[in-house]
Amino acid sequence: MKKADPHSDVLKAFKSELYDWDLWLGRTLVLAFAALAGLVVVVFTMMSEWALEQFDHIHLNFWWAPLIWTPLCTAAIVWVTRRYFAGTSGSGIPQVMAALDTSVPIAKRGLFVSVRMSIAKMFLTTWGLLAGLSLGREGPSVQIAAGIMHHARRYLPARTGVSSHGLLMAGGAAGIAAAFNTPLGGIMFAIEELSRRPEQRSSGLLMAAIVLSGLMAVSVFGNSTYFGVIKIDKLSMALLLPGLLVAVCAGLAGGLFARLVLVSLRGVSHDRFTIWRRRKPIWFAAGCGLAIAVIGLVSFGGTYGTGYNHTKDMLNGVSETQPLYVFLKYIATWITVWAGVPGGLFAPALSIGGALGNDLATLTQYANPATLIALGMVGFLAAVTQAPLTAFIIVMEMVDGHALVLSLIACALIASGISRLLCKPLYSALAELQLKRLPEPSPEPQAVQQPSEQAAPVPPPTGNASAQANP
Helix, strand or coil, X not given: CCCCCHHHHHHHHHHHHHCCHHHHHHHHHHHHHHHHHHHHHHHHHHHHHHHHHHHHHHHHXXXXXXXXXXXXXXXXXXXXXXXXXXXXXECCHHHHHHHCCCCCCHHHHXXXXXXXXXXXXXXXHHXXXXXXXXXXXXXXXXXXXXXXXXXXXXXXXCCCCCCHHHHHHHHHHHHHHHHHCCHHHHHHHHHHHHCCCCCCCCHHHHHHHHHHHHHHHHHHHCCCCCCCCXXXXXXXXXXXXXXXXXXXXXXXXXXXXXHHHHHHHHCCCCCHHHHHHHHCHHHHHHHHHHHHHHHHHHCCCCCCCCCHHHHHHHHCCCCCCCCCHHHHHHHHHHHHHHHCCECECHHHHHHHHHHHHHHHHHHHCCCCHHHHHHHHHHHHHHHHHCXXXXXXXXXXXXXXXXXXXXXXXXXXXXXXXXXXXXXXXXXXXXXXXXXXXXXXXXXXXXXXXXXXXXXXXXCCCCCCHHHHHCC
């Protein structure tokens, strides 16, 4: 019997790979849509920054303007969202997770992700930042990029090997990669949050798509980090107790925040605010906008928007955190989410965590506040999202040097573990709420029961028939 030539098998496999035009066309389309998704997120970033600058101009020149502008915009955003784009409300990450659920038919995924949803999400989130609401653009970037990538399925050849599930996962991760300018963070986000079942054949292509989307942001903004570079001095055992205190406090605060958000959005309680939100959602949104405007005035503008400028100034030592900033930003972010506007939690969570670390550095008189600020950022973000590795990589990209790497990952794991004792994973729970938006399946018509041949004969009626009909 003639033995098979192994070199011949390798040659055949090489030719099959090289001359499979459907395969190469599919790869090209996936990478092209990944680049497009990254560029769309870059445009969204520019829109967000423009909106923040315009609102800063408004409230710095007219201190009273947010008391009118913010409630009106919040009510209008919620009206447009509920009327035309119900799938854009909130972060955007739960929508992508819902679309990835195996119980959702492909035809119904447009309720959660689509090009139409992506465009609406861009403008509505930008409008929210223009109104001064306490929200971020990172969660929306996940839904935006996922909608762009998922659209590619219409043009992929049947034999390409990339499924709709893979496109959604890659798109969502590409949104994080482009928003934070960290491709590695996008890959980890895909593994930790979006995918529980990696695809064997196309996983390398999808990872390349995520990296390419992140490189779109690098090509436009340069190799810069989200909050700049955090300078870390030489570490010692003196960090042990303050660092542990930051991890515990961030875990408790983040877990309680996630629980508060989940309880508020479920709307199952019977307090007067929940009833008001259920019956008059537009007026409730206006009331939330007024509360956010008042909090912003009390904080001298510190709680408006993403918190990016405040955190960056704090890291650079330009300004000191106000004593109540953590509490005020915490409440403003919760009210923004409760109002029902499109917007994310990542940037406000980083801002709250950084301020918490700075407060504990002041309390413990720790010599290098930037170290505790970084730990607070990773701890609070990990506690809110319960995605410790994603939080660790995002913050690690901001740190100058690798001396703090072990401390960051330890803080993220401790804070996330404490949060899990207080609340179930936030995005998974919100995804379950999104799935309730699916239309109920129409009941199947019941077959008419035929009388059995062996059924007992019906006895003849006795007495007055009309009396029996109307007892």
